[in-house]
Amino acid sequence: MPLFDVYLLYNVTPVSGKGIHVYDEKGTRYLDLYGGHAVISIGHAHPNYVKAISNQVETLGFYSNAIQNPLQKQLADKMEALSGCKNYQLFLCNSGAEANENALKLASFKTGKKRVVAFSNGFHGRTSAAVAATDNATIIAPINAQQAVTILPLNDIDGVKTELEKGDVCAVIVEFIQGVGGLDQGTTEFFEKVDKLCKANNTMFIADEIQCGYGRSGKFFAFQHYNVTPDIISLAKGMGNGFPIGGILIHPSIESKYGMLGTTFGGNHLACAAGLAVLNTIENEDLITNVNKMSEYFIDIAKTISQIKNIKGRGLMIGLEFDFEVGDLRKDLIYNHQMFTGGAMNKKLLRILPPLNIEKKHIDQFFEALKKALADIKINIH
Numbered sequence: 001m002p003l004f005d006v007y008l009l010y011n012v013t014p015v016s017g018k019g020i021h022v023y024d025e026k027g028t029r030y031l032d033l034y035g036g037h038a039v040i041s042i043g044h045a046h047p048n049y050v051k052a053i054s055n056q057v058e059t060l061g062f063y064s065n066a067i068q069n070p071l072q073k074q075l076a077d078k079m080e081a082l083s084g085c086k087n088y089q090l091f092l093c094n095s096g097a098e099a100n101e102n103a104l105k106l107a108s109f110k111t112g113k114k115r116v117v118a119f120s121n122g123f124h125g126r127t128s129a130a131v132a133a134t135d136n137a138t139i140i141a142p143i144n145a146q147q148a149v150t151i152l153p154l155n156d157i158d159g160v161k162t163e164l165e166k167g168d169v170c171a172v173i174v175e176f177i178q179g180v181g182g183l184d185q186g187t188t189e190f191f192e193k194v195d196k197l198c199k200a201n202n203t204m205f206i207a208d209e210i211q212c213g214y215g216r217s218g219k220f221f222a223f224q225h226y227n228v229t230p231d232i233i234s235l236a237k238g239m240g241n242g243f244p245i246g247g248i249l250i251h252p253s254i255e256s257k258y259g260m261l262g263t264t265f266g267g268n269h270l271a272c273a274a275g276l277a278v279l280n281t282i283e284n285e286d287l288i289t290n291v292n293k294m295s296e297y298f299i300d301i302a303k304t305i306s307q308i309k310n311i312k313g314r315g316l317m318i319g320l321e322f323d324f325e326v327g328d329l330r331k332d333l334i335y336n337h338q339m340f341t342g343g344a345m346n347k348k349l350l351r352i353l354p355p356l357n358i359e360k361k362h363i364d365q366f367f368e369a370l371k372k373a374l375a376d377i378k379i380n381i382h
Ligand SMILES: Cc1ncc(COP(=O)(O)O)c(C=O)c1O
Pocket: 095, 096, 097, 098, 100, 123, 124, 125, 126, 175, 179, 180, 208, 209, 210, 211, 212, 236, 237
């Protein structure tokens, strides 16, 4: 049976991973500066993670949400302690799109309204409401287009004010650092005014922290670089270090009702064990401090490379912008220098999303390879 052919694949077959590296079937080692799309937070096959999941699957891998599962409460308490989001409530699901779908649904339940405001170049996933709030017409099917969504340019505060004052907007959803779009960020003034406008107009402010959250920005959540209080925070990717888990943190002002949200797999025992191992490792290895140190080290070197025209992002979510499209550069880095990097909608941007426990020596290796690859590319172009 053929696979439904929707992914453009590189010709690499990783079969194992350890820390910042993955290995293919011939044992060739690749440096992973892409983290499987910002998913690998604590490194491949981290021993505590392997142990936690192995123990759990031996004990009880899954039971439904119809019984008591103390692991969910442990995960929620650990998240509260590490994120500093006091008194928020946790709902667990399985992926980023599902987290945003639930966030948007909850905003609509809470406000009784149904229009959503989102921003150009944003990405929120591929389920119906989430994809409708995603600014990419090619992934929106007719069935998704029935959602009422207004897409505004990032930083268009007058536009946000005009739309919210119409009184029918249930949610504003924003990535505090755009991932797929290309690492653009709104201004502090913009984010803080959006927060106030939401509060003044009974609109839920949703922080999509699926890519920029979980320590990647240098704080637990990227919105914490600003003076804002989101009503709902959506999570996935780094939360499970590869185990599928997502969730939303819900402000205490939003009350739950039985049956309002639900899922079969969300919050299962194995997923919670993975999620707890990730949080414990972030804490025990002080990974957010490492993010800030490594980010500074990385950016200082990036600044010395003349071909890099612009450095975007924050923490270990970094965009290197060139004055040419980076497709060939990424291929050269993979096939000739054994390094994974990411791309973005902005074709001139190389996206760097390494595991949060990356070390200086890996960054040095990357820049050595990048310099060589830039020279290779130059030879190919001329
Ligand atoms: C910011 C953001 N939101 C939502 C999603 C969707 O997550 P998933 O692919 O787990 O559904 C992504 C995935 O790239 C993302 O980057």
